[in-house]
Amino acid sequence: MADHVHKYKTPMLDELEKGPWPSFVKEIKRAAAKRPMAEGLLGQLERSYKDKQTYWKHGGLVGIQGYGAGIIGRYSALGTEFPEVAAFHTVRINQPAGWFYTSKALRTLCDIWDKHGSGLLNVHGSTGDFVLLGTTSEKLEDCFTDYSNAGWDLGGSSSDMRTPSCCNGMARCEFACFDTMALCHDLTMTYQDELHRPAFPYKFKIKIAGCPNDCVASIARSDLSIMGTWKDEIRIDQAECQAYIKAGMDIVAEITGMCPTACMTWDGKTMKINNHECNRCMHCINFMPKALRHGKETGATILVGGKAPILEGAQLASVVVPFMPMKAPFSEIKEFIQKLWDVWGENGNNRERIGEFMLRVGVGNFMESIGEAPNPNMVMHPRENPYIFYEEYFEEE
Amino acid sequence: MSTLRRSVRGHLESGDYAPVLSLVVADRGVVRALVSLLCDPDELLRWRAVSALGQLAGAHPDLAQPLVARLYWSLNDESGGIGWMSAPALGEIGRFAPQLLSKCVRPLVRYLDEPFLLAGSLWAIGRLAPAYPAETREVVPEVALCCASADPAVRASAAFALGAVGDGRARIALTGLADDQSPARLYEEGQLVTKQVREWAGEALSRLRAA
Amino acid sequence: MAAAKRETDIGPPHYEQFLHPVIKKNYGTWKYHETLKPGVMVHVAESGDKIFTVRAASPRLVSTDFIRDLASLADKHCEGHLRFTSRNNCEFMTGEQKNIDPLIADLAKLGIPVGGLNNSISNIVHTQGWVHCHTPATDASGVVKVLMDDLIDYFTHEKLPAKLRVALACCLNMCGAVHCSDIAVLGIHRRPPKVNNARVTDLCEIPTTVSSCPTAAIRPAMVDGKQTVTVDESRCMYCGNCYTSCPAMPLANPINDGVSIWVGGKVSNARSMPMFSKLAIPYLPNNPPRWPEVTDAVRKLVEVYAKHAIKHERFGEWANRIGWPRFFELTGLEFTKYHIDDYKLAQKTLRSTAQIKF
Numbered sequence: 001m002a003d004h005v006h007k008y009k010t011p012m013l014d015e016l017e018k019g020p021w022p023s024f025v026k027e028i029k030r031a032a033a034k035r036p037m038a039e040g041l042l043g044q045l046e047r048s049y050k051d052k053q054t055y056w057k058h059g060g061l062v063g064i065q066g067y068g069a070g071i072i073g074r075y076s077a078l079g080t081e082f083p084e085v086a087a088f089h090t091v092r093i094n095q096p097a098g099w100f101y102t103s104k105a106l107r108t109l110c111d112i113w114d115k116h117g118s119g120l121l122n123v124h125g126s127t128g129d130f131v132l133l134g135t136t137s138e139k140l141e142d143c144f145t146d147y148s149n150a151g152w153d154l155g156g157s158s159s160d161m162r163t164p165s166c167c168n169g170m171a172r173c174e175f176a177c178f179d180t181m182a183l184c185h186d187l188t189m190t191y192q193d194e195l196h197r198p199a200f201p202y203k204f205k206i207k208i209a210g211c212p213n214d215c216v217a218s219i220a221r222s223d224l225s226i227m228g229t230w231k232d233e234i235r236i237d238q239a240e241c242q243a244y245i246k247a248g249m250d251i252v253a254e255i256t257g258m259c260p261t262a263c264m265t266w267d268g269k270t271m272k273i274n275n276h277e278c279n280r281c282m283h284c285i286n287f288m289p290k291a292l293r294h295g296k297e298t299g300a301t302i303l304v305g306g307k308a309p310i311l312e313g314a315q316l317a318s319v320v321v322p323f324m325p326m327k328a329p330f331s332e333i334k335e336f337i338q339k340l341w342d343v344w345g346e347n348g349n350n351r352e353r354i355g356e357f358m359l360r361v362g363v364g365n366f367m368e369s370i371g372e373a374p375n376p377n378m379v380m381h382p383r384e385n386p387y388i389f390y391e392e393y394f395e396e397e
Numbered sequence: 398m399s400t401l402r403r404s405v406r407g408h409l410e411s412g413d414y415a416p417v418l419s420l421v422v423a424d425r426g427v428v429r430a431l432v433s434l435l436c437d438p439d440e441l442l443r444w445r446a447v448s449a450l451g452q453l454a455g456a457h458p459d460l461a462q463p464l465v466a467r468l469y470w471s472l473n474d475e476s477g478g479i480g481w482m483s484a485p486a487l488g489e490i491g492r493f494a495p496q497l498l499s500k501c502v503r504p505l506v507r508y509l510d511e512p513f514l515l516a517g518s519l520w521a522i523g524r525l526a527p528a529y530p531a532e533t534r535e536v537v538p539e540v541a542l543c544c545a546s547a548d549p550a551v552r553a554s555a556a557f558a559l560g561a562v563g564d565g566r567a568r569i570a571l572t573g574l575a576d577d578q579s580p581a582r583l584y585e586e587g588q589l590v591t592k593q594v595r596e597w598a599g600e601a602l603s604r605l606r607a608a
Numbered sequence: 609m610a611a612a613k614r615e616t617d618i619g620p621p622h623y624e625q626f627l628h629p630v631i632k633k634n635y636g637t638w639k640y641h642e643t644l645k646p647g648v649m650v651h652v653a654e655s656g657d658k659i660f661t662v663r664a665a666s667p668r669l670v671s672t673d674f675i676r677d678l679a680s681l682a683d684k685h686c687e688g689h690l691r692f693t694s695r696n697n698c699e700f701m702t703g704e705q706k707n708i709d710p711l712i713a714d715l716a717k718l719g720i721p722v723g724g725l726n727n728s729i730s731n732i733v734h735t736q737g738w739v740h741c742h743t744p745a746t747d748a749s750g751v752v753k754v755l756m757d758d759l760i761d762y763f764t765h766e767k768l769p770a771k772l773r774v775a776l777a778c779c780l781n782m783c784g785a786v787h788c789s790d791i792a793v794l795g796i797h798r799r800p801p802k803v804n805n806a807r808v809t810d811l812c813e814i815p816t817t818v819s820s821c822p823t824a825a826i827r828p829a830m831v832d833g834k835q836t837v838t839v840d841e842s843r844c845m846y847c848g849n850c851y852t853s854c855p856a857m858p859l860a861n862p863i864n865d866g867v868s869i870w871v872g873g874k875v876s877n878a879r880s881m882p883m884f885s886k887l888a889i890p891y892l893p894n895n896p897p898r899w900p901e902v903t904d905a906v907r908k909l910v911e912v913y914a915k916h917a918i919k920h921e922r923f924g925e926w927a928n929r930i931g932w933p934r935f936f937e938l939t940g941l942e943f944t945k946y947h948i949d950d951y952k953l954a955q956k957t958l959r960s961t962a963q964i965k966f
Contacts, residue, residue: 012896012897013897015897015898016750016753016754016897016898018757019753019754019757019760020719020721020757020760021665021667021721021753021756021757021760021763022665022666022667022719022720022721023667023719023753024667024668024669024670024739024749024753025753027667027669027670027671027673027674028669028671030671030673030674031671031672031673038671041739045738045739048738048747049738049747049750049896049897051862052862052865052894052896053738053860053861053862053865054737054738054741054742054743054744054860055738056740056741056742057742058475058742058851058855058858059473059475059510059511059855060475060511061472061474061478061479061480061511061513061514062479062513063479063481063513065438065440065481066436066437066438066616067436067479067616068435068436068471068478068479068480068481069477069478069479070477071477071479072475072476072477073477073479074740074742088740090477090740092477094619094620095620096620096621096622096623096626097620097623098623098691099691099692099693099694100623100626100627100689100691101626101689101690101691101692102625102626102682102688102689102690103678103679103680103682103683103688103689103690104679104688105621105626106675106676106678106679106690107675107676107679109675110672110675110676110679113672114672119671119672119673120669120670120671120672121669121670121671121672121675122668122669122670123666123668123670123675123692123696123698124668124692124696125735126733126735126783126784128694133669133739133740134740137512137513144614145614148614148615148616148618149614151618151621152620152621153616153617153618153619153620157476157477157478158471158474158476158477158478158479159467159470159471159474159478160478165694167694168691170635170636170638171623171627171631171635172631172638172651172659172661172701173638173641173651174638174639174640174641174651176636176638179636181623185619185620185622185623188619188620189619192617192619193399193402193433193617194433196436196616196617197432197433197434197435197436197437198432198433198436198471198478199429199430199432199433200429201467203476212876212877212878213876213877213878214875214876214877214882215694216694217694217785217788217875218875219788219875219882220785220787220788220873220875220882221784221785253919254919254920258879258920259879260879260880280877281877281878281879281880282876282877282878283878283879283920286878287920289640289641289642290639290640290642293639293640308777308780308781308782308783308786308787309780309782309787309822309847310780310781310782310822310847310849311820311822311849312822312952313822313951313952313953314782314787314884316788316882316884338399341429342426345426345429346425346426346428346429349463349466349819350463350466350467350470350816350819351470351816351819351820438616438617466813466815466816469813469816470813470816470853473813473853473855475742475743475852500813500814500815501813501814503809503810503835504809504810504811504812504813507810507811
């Protein structure tokens with residue numbers, strides 16, 4: 001790239017080409033050497049660095065015919081100064097489950113993007129989509145047609161079901177309690193309409209984790225968190241426990257002593273787990289994967305309501321169903337999802353996430369409306385305040 | 398596609414709103430199905446979903462009321478939603494249940510800055526005119542400017558809106574379209590109708606009152 | 609805009625076609641895994657087959673050329689297969705152990721470090737910032753770059769007591785799990801929105817604007833005969849949600865915008881339950897291009913944690929164990945009025961006990 005002279009001088013951004021971490025500035029410059037849109041981005045970004053503010057305008061609604069989501073419109077507030085980025089829309093492409101690709105697939109994705117856009121990408125967006133960063137309104141339809149013909153489709157955005165995502169589950173992880181990738185793909189295909197045509201009060205995110213380690217942060221970031229678990233006993237290989245000791249592990253300090261329910265004992269020879277007291281935190285399995293494996297009666301814990309602070313405050317998803325079977329065709333979770341959508345879809349306020357809706361109507365009432373019996377696993381402890389909305393009372397004759 | 402959505406879609410295909418209106422009483426999921434159908438790949442069905450929502454608002458305003466904020470939000474959603482048919486839907490809802498639109502009619506009739514949605518916004522103004530004569534008359538100059546758009550669909554929609562509002566200030570802009578032979582497709586009484594822009598303009602002219 | 613005839617709703621391609629043959633063969637029958645060296649692990653299946661994974665850094669915002677570079681390496685060393693992680697790194701998977709070192713060497717030639725497994729800093733989850741967002745209070749990619757430059761050793765080595773998840777959100781919309789990270793950088797505004805009364809009436813649907821405010825600071829109002837809104841500045845905490853609903857009330861302001869630092873969150877269930885991040889530093893200035901105040905502050909937090917936490921203890925677990933008063937002592941951070949919650953449920957965060965460490 002030494003040969004290409006960039007149109008805009010970027011002394012501040014140039015500073016971010018230094019250092020050991022891969023540089024996004026270098027990447028924008030690589031794209032800019034071939035594509036004016038990326039060149040314009042450099043210029044505008046340098047201005048933002050100088051002025052310490054963004055120069056993207058509010059608004060900008062653009063889309064693909066037949067879809068109500070998947071394209072984020074963006075217009076520059078400095079469109080005259082940086083005409084290359086006057087329009088700089090983002091296209092979300094639904095990623096393959098687990099973010100697995102072949103080199104061939106990636107090249108196809110890149111070739112089409114180079115044809116229609118800035119040459120810049122996000123791998124990946126926060127929700128999980130393969131994000132194409134920067135194209136113009138006129139190019140959207142052709143861009144989509146090319147991707148569609150190559151076997152790719154748009155991801156979600158706005159008040160729809162967002163693109164579901166999952167951990168790599170059974171593809172490569174021994175901790176996976178169910179097939180996260182099969183579920184992710186199944187839900188994505190089953191709910192294409194809900195993904196592409198926003199009809200909800202607000203966004204709805206589904207994230208699927210194979211075990212309570214939750215490597216996709218589903219409990220923090222999704223309205224519906226499906227987290228693998230097991231009901232029965234942790235499988236123990238005593239010989240491998242000994243091997244860990246020989247390799248220098250202090251099993252008591254690091255493992256049994258850190259068990260949150262103190263359900264593990266190690267007497268120097270034998271590892272014992274009181275599975276009745278095990279709360280499936282994954283700590284012991286994490287650090288002794290050769291010796292300990294999750295049980296065989298597997299399924300998932302279902303939690304609802306995770307979200308970022310806007311509007312009423314951040315929420316972690318909370319338990320609704322402690323254990324749900326999770327095998328194809330995944331009928332139980334689909335029935336559950338339908339109930340959630342019926343209740344929240346019809347009664348949620350504009351821009352009200354299901355977690356906020358649940359709190360507004362009362363979690364107990366919410367559970368009733370979706371047909372889930374109250375369960376102590378839903379709460380940390382019973383209520384402390386005595387303001388109980390008793391629902392029945394008698395009148396004197 | 399769910400059974401409910403399929404069934405609602407089927408009624409729209411036949412142009413039958415009555416079954417949809419009775420279905421919604423038993424199953425409010427019909428409302429969400431209609432909102433989803435606003436983005437259906439089939440253009441005619443999208444428009445019929447608009448009509449259905451208007452009918453719904455007239456028959457069951459309480460069911461349409463929560464939609465107003467949601468549809469308006471989809472016109473401003475910076476997180477990537479595009480309310481393709483939200484403005485037409487709001488226009489139709491406002492036509493049959495004017496009280497539902499009182500809080501957003503002003504910004505709605507001024508929603509003329511989004512090129513992808515402009516034709517729909519103009520159509521909505523036309524449909525709102527009988528329910529909101531004063532508010533729609535206020536934006537006649539801005540709508541008239543749309544007669545100069547490069548997009549024939551926008552020119553035709555602007556002509557339709559100006560005719561519906563009926564304000565004489567539109568005469569010059571509409572007369573200016575007298576030679577415009579570009580074909581333009583508008584939704585009219587349940588069908589997509591293609592006429593030349595000058596025909597749409599001519600019809601609009603005949604509906605104008607003196608300025 | 610005439611609609612072309614093409615298929616909609618085809619969904620993503622099925623993942624099966626992208627799985628490495630060893631992965632496909634042993635799908636669902638993995639037995640255990642081991643780390644071979646920083647950034648390199650092996651998974652062993654019940655069949656005895658092995659798949660080796662090399663985790664490589666990515667800046668997330670990349671060119672198509674970068675992707676093609678990765679694709680070429682995948683062809684050369686990984687039988688054409690690779691994946692990306694939930695925290696924006698890249699993972700190369702091969703069935704051949706001998707491919708690992710040549711792959712790492714080739715990655716080094718491209719300036720791509722290898723690491724990020726286990727008790728390391730794996731990458732910083734972030735979004736668009738000044739590159740593409742209309743509501744940011746800071747940039748994202750720039751801050752991430754300078755932080756990872758500064759903390760690179762913690763990526764390439766496994767020398768922390770436990771994994772350390774860092775995230776950045778350029779505004780309170782928090783696109784990403786910033787609210788549950790070991791260390792989080794959050795862009796913040798500090799000045800209320802400036803309402804353009806003349807434009808509100810034409811641009812904004814007022815009920816949604818009013819209800820968009822978490823603290824009910826916004827009321828409808830009539831000003832000069834126009835329907836608009838007013839902001840009760842004493843109730844405004846500059847979250848910017850109103851601007852999302854109503855473009856006529858912007859609040860970004862270079863003099864006041866900056867970042868805050870939060871610590872102690874986690875999403876995993878291991879040992880302790882998932883927890884929210886807590887405020888450590890209410891304000892640091894935006895000083896592009898290298899944000900020295902932010903890198904200094906974050907590095908100090910990492911170092912204090914690394915020095916004092918016991919093995920396997922996450923940041924928040926350490927702070928909870930020693931007590932937050934001790935956390936402020938050890939880090940030397942100022943405990944201010946802003947550190948005390950005053951939103952709903954604040955009462956739950958107050959400390960009502962005589963259990964004090966002196």
